[in-house]
Amino acid sequence: MKNKVLIKILQVMVAAVLVFSLYGCGAQKSARSETSTANQAAKSEGMMMDTATGTAVREEVARPESPNVNTDVGYNRKMIKTGELQLQTKDFKKSVEDIVAKVQSLEGYVENSNIQGSNFYNNYQNTRSASLVVRIPQKHFDAFINQSSEFGNVVYTTSNSTDITSEYVDTEIRLKSLKTRHERLLVLLEQTGSLKDLFTIEQELGQVTYEIEKLSGTLQQYDQLVDMSTINISIEEVFKIEESRPIITFGDKINDTFKESIKGLKRLLEGFVLIIVAVIPFLILIVPSAIIIIVLSKRFKKNSKVKAQRSEEDK
Known part of the structure; x- marks a missing residue:
């Protein structure tokens, strides 16, 4: 009887292990499929998957130096220059501090900054990023x-140059005309003796003064935009730097395949x-539930046999 009980317990355990193994394999297959999909999406966006955390991070690749850009205009024009710059770095803190120090050394300033740190409660957000809007002399x-x-x-x-020479000159001409009109209204204000004319001139003088202040503010804004260019800077932290390989040899393919096999074996064992x-x-x-069920079943059978024997004896 003991052997039968042990056999039943083992059968229950094996069945349970098989059921949950199938469940685990399905979950692992699903996770592997999601990881593969994430890898493909990451590669299409120039990113890499961190196998330790499963996080998609942009891969920092050493590229040839970019060509220098010259946006200077060789003649007198009013140009507003704006630029956009995206960077990747392994030393996030140093890169941000170096950029700020460089901007200040050029007599510029940081107009706006937004720095996002890593999230300890979210494994999928373990990199830092920063967005800076800086103003530097043109x-x-x-x-x-x-x-x-x-x-x-x-x-x-990216760099953009917007020519506002025409708008600037038109604003200057309108401002000069309004100032001339303002002076004439002041002369008329001193010469008039009628209260009605005085009220009309003062009302018109107030409107002209408002327009002069408005156009003066527009010219000041133009001057600020022309003198101080605007650059939007995005900084992203990455974990790995890989040199670009323009030619992939057969040996490289064998090496990459072997590494992928090792990674696959590691994932399988995990x-x-x-x-x-x-x-x-x-x-x-x-297991305890199975043992209890088997013991109760055994007692039930034993009690049934006892009752059957008693009933036969009574006969």
């Missing part, structure tokens, strides 16, 4: 853009261990 615009590789890997740069760990809590519940 004479240093090209030098700053062309030297941006000092702060990290340059993903891309998945097997995780399945065993996942099954243990269920076995803790199933």
Whole structure:
């Protein structure tokens, strides 16, 4: 009887292990599919997957130096220069501090900054990033853009020049005309003796003064935009730097395939261990329950035999 009981317990345990193994394999296959999909999406966006955390991070690749850009205009024009710069770096803190120090050394300033740190409660957000809006004198615009590789890997740069010479000249002409009109109204205000004319001139003088202040503010804004160029800077932290390989040889393919096989074997072993760990809590519940059921079944059969024997004796 003891052997039968042990056999039944083993059968229950094996059945439970098979069920949860199939469940674990399905979960692992699903996770592997999601990881593969994430890898493909990451590669299409020029990113890499961190196998330790499963996080998609942009891969920092050493590229040839970017060509220098010259946006200077050789004649007198009113130009508003704006630029955009995206960087990747392994030393996030140093890159941000170096950029701020460089901007200040060029007599510029940081107009706006947004820094996002890592999230300890979210494994999928373990990199830092920063967005800076800096203003630097226009004479240093090209030098700053062309030297941006000092702060990290340059993903891309853009520069735009907007010619506002016509708008600036038109505003100057209108302002000059309004100032002349303002002086004439002041002369008329001193010469008039009628209260009605005085009220009309003062009302018109107030409107002209308002327009003069408005156009003066517009010219000041133009001057600020022309004198101080605007650059939007995005900084992203990455974990790995890989040199670009323009030619992939057959040996490189063998090496990459072998590395991928090792990684696959490692993931398989990790998945097997995780399945065993996942099954243990269920076995803790199933085994005692199976033992109780078997003991109760054994007692029930024993009681049934006793009752049957008594009934035969009574006959």
